[in-house]
Amino acid sequence: MHKLRFLPGNSLAHRLYPLTKFLWLIIISIILFILTDSRLISIFALVLIFVLLLISHSIWHIRGFRLAFFTGVSLFILYLIFDKSGEMLISCGVNIFDVTQGGLDMGLRVSGRFLAIIFISYIFILTTDPNLLAYSLMKLGLPYRFGFMIVTALRLAPILEDEGRAIYNAQLVRGVHYDKQGLRKLILLMQQFLSPLLFSAIRRADKLVFSMEGRGFGRYATRTFHDQTKPSKLDLIFTAGLIIVITACLYVEIGEIL
Amino acid sequence: MAFLNICDFSYSYPGFQNLALEKINLSLNQGDFVVITGKSGCGKSTLGKALAGFLFQEDERNFSGKIIIGNSDMAEIPLYEAYEKVAYVQQNPEDQFCTLSVIDEIAFGLENLCLNPQIIHKKIDQALGIVNGSHLKDRKLSTLSGGEKQKVAIASLLALSPDVLILDEPTSNLDPASTRTIFTTLHQIRNIQGLTVIIFEHKLSQLLELNPILYELKENMIVPLKQQQVSVLRNSNKINHCNEIQDEYQPSTEILINLNNVNITLGNKHILKNIRFSLHQGEFIALMGANGSGKSTLLLTIMGLLHQDSGSCVKFAYPNNQVSPSQLAKDIGFIFQNPDQQIFTQTVWDEITFTCRNLGLFSDQTQVEAEQWLLKLGLEDRKDDHPQRLSYGEKRRVNLISAILHKPRVLLIDEMLVGQDSQNAEFWMKFMKDYTKFGNSVILVNHHPDLTQAFCSRMLFLSDGELIIDSPIPLAFKQLSEMGFNSFLPQPILVEAHA
Numbered sequence: 116m117h118k119l120r121f122l123p124g125n126s127l128a129h130r131l132y133p134l135t136k137f138l139w140l141i142i143i144s145i146i147l148f149i150l151t152d153s154r155l156i157s158i159f160a161l162v163l164i165f166v167l168l169l170i171s172h173s174i175w176h177i178r179g180f181r182l183a184f185f186t187g188v189s190l191f192i193l194y195l196i197f198d199k200s201g202e203m204l205i206s207c208g209v210n211i212f213d214v215t216q217g218g219l220d221m222g223l224r225v226s227g228r229f230l231a232i233i234f235i236s237y238i239f240i241l242t243t244d245p246n247l248l249a250y251s252l253m254k255l256g257l258p259y260r261f262g263f264m265i266v267t268a269l270r271l272a273p274i275l276e277d278e279g280r281a282i283y284n285a286q287l288v289r290g291v292h293y294d295k296q297g298l299r300k301l302i303l304l305m306q307q308f309l310s311p312l313l314f315s316a317i318r319r320a321d322k323l324v325f326s327m328e329g330r331g332f333g334r335y336a337t338r339t340f341h342d343q344t345k346p347s348k349l350d351l352i353f354t355a356g357l358i359i360v361i362t363a364c365l366y367v368e369i370g371e372i373l
Numbered sequence: 374m375a376f377l378n379i380c381d382f383s384y385s386y387p388g389f390q391n392l393a394l395e396k397i398n399l400s401l402n403q404g405d406f407v408v409i410t411g412k413s414g415c416g417k418s419t420l421g422k423a424l425a426g427f428l429f430q431e432d433e434r435n436f437s438g439k440i441i442i443g444n445s446d447m448a449e450i451p452l453y454e455a456y457e458k459v460a461y462v463q464q465n466p467e468d469q470f471c472t473l474s475v476i477d478e479i480a481f482g483l484e485n486l487c488l489n490p491q492i493i494h495k496k497i498d499q500a501l502g503i504v505n506g507s508h509l510k511d512r513k514l515s516t517l518s519g520g521e522k523q524k525v526a527i528a529s530l531l532a533l534s535p536d537v538l539i540l541d542e543p544t545s546n547l548d549p550a551s552t553r554t555i556f557t558t559l560h561q562i563r564n565i566q567g568l569t570v571i572i573f574e575h576k577l578s579q580l581l582e583l584n585p586i587l588y589e590l591k592e593n594m595i596v597p598l599k600q601q602q603v604s605v606l607r608n609s610n611k612i613n614h615c616n617e618i619q620d621e622y623q624p625s626t627e628i629l630i631n632l633n634n635v636n637i638t639l640g641n642k643h644i645l646k647n648i649r650f651s652l653h654q655g656e657f658i659a660l661m662g663a664n665g666s667g668k669s670t671l672l673l674t675i676m677g678l679l680h681q682d683s684g685s686c687v688k689f690a691y692p693n694n695q696v697s698p699s700q701l702a703k704d705i706g707f708i709f710q711n712p713d714q715q716i717f718t719q720t721v722w723d724e725i726t727f728t729c730r731n732l733g734l735f736s737d738q739t740q741v742e743a744e745q746w747l748l749k750l751g752l753e754d755r756k757d758d759h760p761q762r763l764s765y766g767e768k769r770r771v772n773l774i775s776a777i778l779h780k781p782r783v784l785l786i787d788e789m790l791v792g793q794d795s796q797n798a799e800f801w802m803k804f805m806k807d808y809t810k811f812g813n814s815v816i817l818v819n820h821h822p823d824l825t826q827a828f829c830s831r832m833l834f835l836s837d838g839e840l841i842i843d844s845p846i847p848l849a850f851k852q853l854s855e856m857g858f859n860s861f862l863p864q865p866i867l868v869e870a871h872a
Contacts, residue, residue, distance in 0.1 A: 246473045267471050273515070274467065278714060284678045285715035289775065290702035290731035307717035314761050315713055319468060325427050325452070326469035329461060330482030330533060334453040341480040341493040 116178045119237070121244050126170055128242040131353060132346040133251045139357060140239045146361055147231050152371060153223035155364050160227045163234035170241055180237065187230035194222030245269050250340060259338050267323060275316060282311050375400035377424075377537060377569060379595075382438035384423060387431055393419045395593035396438070401586075403536070406563045407571045408580050410598075411590035412794045413766045417573040418464070420590065421541045424571070425461035426452050442537060456482060460530030462540040464792070466522040469529075475501075475509050475517070479529045486533075500532035503565065504558050519664040520551030524558065531562065537569045538562065544576060545791050548663045548820050549860035553579055575794050578823075624831070625654040629783055629814055630675060634684035637670055644670045646838045647684070652783065657809045658816045659825040659846075661861060662835035668818045669710070671835065672785045675816075676707050689782075703732050706776035710788045712768035715775070716760045721752060724760045725774040734779050746774045765792055773801075777808070784808065784815045790824070802828040822863040826850065834861070 123129075128136070143159075150156055167174055174180055199210070200217030207213060246269055253262035287293075291304060327333075379399040385392045394416045401407060411417050422428050423440060429448040440447040442458045450458075463469045472478045479500055483493040501507045504524040509517065517525065523543055530538065540559070544552040560583045563570045574580060577587075587598035630652040637645040644667045652658065660668050673679045674686060677698045685693040689704055706728075709715050718724045725743050729735040747753045750770040755763060760771055769789065776784065784805065790798045798821065805815045806828045816833075819825060825832065825846065832849035834842035842852050853861050 246477070263471070266473070270471060270473055278711075281709060281711065281714045282717075284673070284698070285707075285709055286717065287678065287698040288676055288702055288705070288707040289715075289728040290699050292699050292731075311714055311716055311761075318713070322463060322468040323471055325422075325425075325461075326463065327471050327481075328452040329425060329427070329456055330529070331453050331456050331485035332481075334485060335487050337487065338484045339487050339490060339493070340484055341476065341490050341497070343490055 117173065117176055119177050119179055119240055122171060122241045123244075124170070124242065126242065127349070127353075128166070128170060128238055130347075130349055131242075132344070132350045133243050133248040134255060135346055135350040135354065136239055136243055137248060137251075139354075140235055142361070143235055143357075144232055146364065147228045150364060150368055151224065152368055153220045153227065155367060156227035156231065157223050160231040160234065163231050163238065167234050167238055167241075170238060174237070177237070183233045184230070187226045187233065190229060191222040191226035194218050194225060198222070247344075250342060254340055260333070263327070263332075271316070271319060271323075274319070275312065278315050279308075279312055282308055376403040376443065377401040378439070378441045379424075380439045380441070382423065382436065382440055384419060384428060384436040386419075387435060392593070394423070397590075397593065397595055399588070399595045401569060401571070403569055404563065404567045405569050405571075406560060406583065406585045407569070407588065408577065408585040409571065409573050409588045409590055409595065410575060410577060410794075413575075413792060413797050414764050415590050416593075417590055418541050421461060421539050421571070421573050423447070424537070424539055425459045426450065426455035427461065453485075456530075456533045456535060458535060459537045459539060460533060460535035462523075462526050462530060462538070462543055464542045464545055466526035469526055470514055470522075473514060475506075475512050475514060475525050478514060478525055479532050482529065482533045496532045500528040503531055503562055504528045518551070519547050520554055523547065523551075523555055527555075527558070527562075531566070535568065537571065539571045539573075541573050542575065542792060543572065544574070546664075546788075549579075549822065550663060550858075552576060552820075553860055556580055556583060575792075575798075624656060625812075627654040628652070629654055629689060631687045632675070632684065633687075635674060635681045635686055636683045637667075637674055637679060638682050639670070639679075644838050645674065645681075648840050649684075650833060650840060650843050652814050652816065654782075654812050654814060655809050656814045656831055657806055657829045658814070659829040659832045660816055660818045660835070661820070661822075661825065661832060666835040667838045668835055669787055672707070672787055672816065672818065676705060676785060677701060699731075702728060702781075703734075703779065704781055705783045705785060706779075706781035708772050708776050708784070708786045708789060710791065712765065712772050713761070715772055716768060719759060720757050721747075721760050721763070721771055722756045724771055725778060728775055729779045732779055739778060743774065743778055746778065750774065766797060769793075769801075773804075780813075782813050784813065784817075786815065786817045788818050788820070790819050790821055798824060822850070822861055826863045834858075 147156060147159060150159075171177065195214055195218045196211055198218035198221050199213065199215050201220070202216040203213060204216055204219060205214040246266060249262050249265040249269070252265075253259050286304070286308065293301070293304060377400065379397050382394060382397045383392050384394045397420065409417060409420070419428070423436070424442075424447065426447045428436065430452055436448070445458055447455065447458070470478055472481055476497060479497045480493050483496055488496075497510070498507070501510055504527050506521065506524040506528055509521055509525060512521075514522065514525065527538070527540075527543075538559075543559075544555050547555065556579055559570055559572065562568065572580070572585070588595045589598050628651045632648050632650055635645055635648040636643070648671065660671065662668050670679060674681055675688070677686075677688075677694075677696060680694065687693050688696060688701060691700075716724055718727055722743070725746070726735055726739070729739050744753070747756060750773075752767060752770060752774075755767065760768065763771065773789075786805070789801055793801065802824045805817060809815055809830075817829070829846055831845055832842060833840060834849065834853065836858075841856070842849050844852060850862055853859075
């Protein structure tokens with residue numbers, strides 16, 4: 116199993132400016148809730164999983180994906196089983212296995228929305244360097260003190276993860292049996308685990324503060340950035356394409372309502 | 374007038390009565406290449422932080438005296454303005470990195486000063502060029518070796534054009550080859566840039582070649598070390614220099630641990646390749662090699678904390694892969710590199726008896742032995758203190774008692790000697806040597822050829838995951854010499870003649 120995190124690459128999604136992707140992640144998520152046509156939502160979900168598979172062939176082995184996928188599929192099945200509204204599409208003679216138009220629509224709508232949002236979130240995470248996103252947000256106007264909260268968190272997270280593993284190992288080699296203790300003992304062990312991790316995190320934060328301030332952090336209200344990357348033509352074309360697709364979807368949606 | 378002046382400087386840490394530094398005086402000129410040494414815990418890091426202005430950020434005024442650099446009183450200027458005067462490189466470069474890539478890290482300070490991006494790029498190139506690290510520019514920090522990280526840490530501060538560069542034990546985590554590179558780089562920086570370089574360091578043998586101005590911090594005084602006080606005993610035939618014990622080296626026939634064709638892959642990297650060796654009873658093995666050669670991985674594999682992809686790792690009478698680390702705790706004491714990661718409890722007493730209690734071995738006898746250990750290692754008054762309040766050296770002693778109180782047959786120790794002065798390091802080596810006299814065995818990861826030569830019976834040398842040397846000490850050094858690993862050969866032994 117792999118962790119869900121940025122995978123360096125050179126796909127179209129990788130080459131987009133981080134803020135373009137972030138913006139479209141939000142817009143598409145909102146559109147998915149505006150749309151009620153189950154066919155449109157399903158098409159969105161199918162296109163997105165196709166893109167996801169192009170980006171990562173081993174998506175099935177990324178932690179959490181199977182759970183999310185089967186949750187979406189389960190939602191679809193639950194609606195088929197319990198929503199018996201609308202025209203009968205398939206009749207098996209056993210009520211629970213009968214499929215109705217209402218059940219199918221609701222199943223596709225709810226599970227399609229759920230899965231489409233999961234897929235687009237995975238695409239965003241797998242193709243966006245969080246560090247670049249933080250820098251892009253700062254360039255857009257996010258106060259740099261907040262921006263560097265994200266950057267330093269990204270910096271410290273893997274270090275603290277390694278330290279957590281080292282502390283766990285250090286307990287094992289001193290005869291701690293995590294799997295052979297009562298609940299009370301387990302709580303005590305957790306305390307013993309978190310205490311050194313907390314000390315370590317505070318110590319690191321303390322050193323980091325001196326390191327940052329010692330290099331002029333906070334001297335001025337603003338700062339410059341060496342990286343002058345800006346949205347490219349690719350972002351423009353991608354955005355124009357998505358506007359056309361979304362306008363078409365909304366046209367179909369509104370046309371149906373009218 | 375001198376460029377840097379410390380006048381009657383005293384300091385105590387908040388919440389502590391004792392003075393960490395008392396009436397320190399020192400004057401340095403611009404462009405001096407200075408090395409300040411001293412015993413572990415004598416206040417070297419505190420003095421370094423004071424020079425960098427780090428200690429003057431508390432509301433409480435817990436210092437007296439002055440530190441003047443150029444025309445600036447370091448206590449009077451805010452920390453974010455101190456960069457113009459002083460750059461401070463911390464012991465572990467990981468602690469000072471606040472971004473994820475080399476270019477972002479070096480640009481960080483320059484961006485804070487609102488410099489134009491073009492100027493920033495020019496200064497990044499200059500700084501990397503000075504530390505011979507131009508090839509690192511496009512790398513992620515997480516992919517760098519220890520020595521490369523140290524170079525980037527130095528470059529990130531040099532980019533700000535400080536007057537003084539201070540380094541707190543910059544090579545404590547580095548192998549001898551990387552140590553030499555860093556020291557040479559620092560000397561070049563001083564020659565090219567003309568800035569004052571102050572290094573707080575224990576490893577003097579390699580620094581002596583660069584003719585620094587040497588000071589010792591002891592008993593609250595900084596005293597210059599004159600040539601007469603530093604006698605370097607150069608041995609013309611270092612490879613043959615070995616003590617009596619190693620000449621008589623005869624391994625026991627009883628094998629405690631046996632590894633056969635062990636392979637380990639982590640991610641896509643083949644870390645250990647066909648490792649094959651046996652640990653015999655009573656052996657004191659030095660496990661050496663460059664940073665990243667797989668030493669720690671090997672210890673973790675023996676302890677069962679990592680599982681080999683192929684091969685066998687048989688420990689005592691347990692079948693291959695049939696014993697968990699917690700079951701092995703009775704027979705193997707393991708000491709990790711970082712003391713903080715192996716301290717879990719609320720008092721020193723609980724900490725040192727933690728393993729015994731977990732293993733159900735705590736008795737009146739072990740209680741008496743624990744008290745004897747505390748007395749022997751000077752911790753009897755700290756029994757009820759929180760272990761995290763101890764000094765680095767004291768924590769190390771607690772780690773050791775915790776690992777040996779239940780008398781394991783094997784000790785696996787990962788870089789115990791980091792940050793220890795020569796006297797302390799020698800004390801620990803002697804301690805481990807004595808531990809093997811009772812039929813126990815020790816494997817110690819270390820970067821000290823001199824101490825290895827003086828105390829260990831055998832050497833395992835890893836290079837890029839391969840065990841290229843497995844020999845008694847004298848032969849091992851001869852092989853290292855033939856293979857061109859000169860940085861790992863014993864250097865002249867430095868004897869500090871204390872007045």
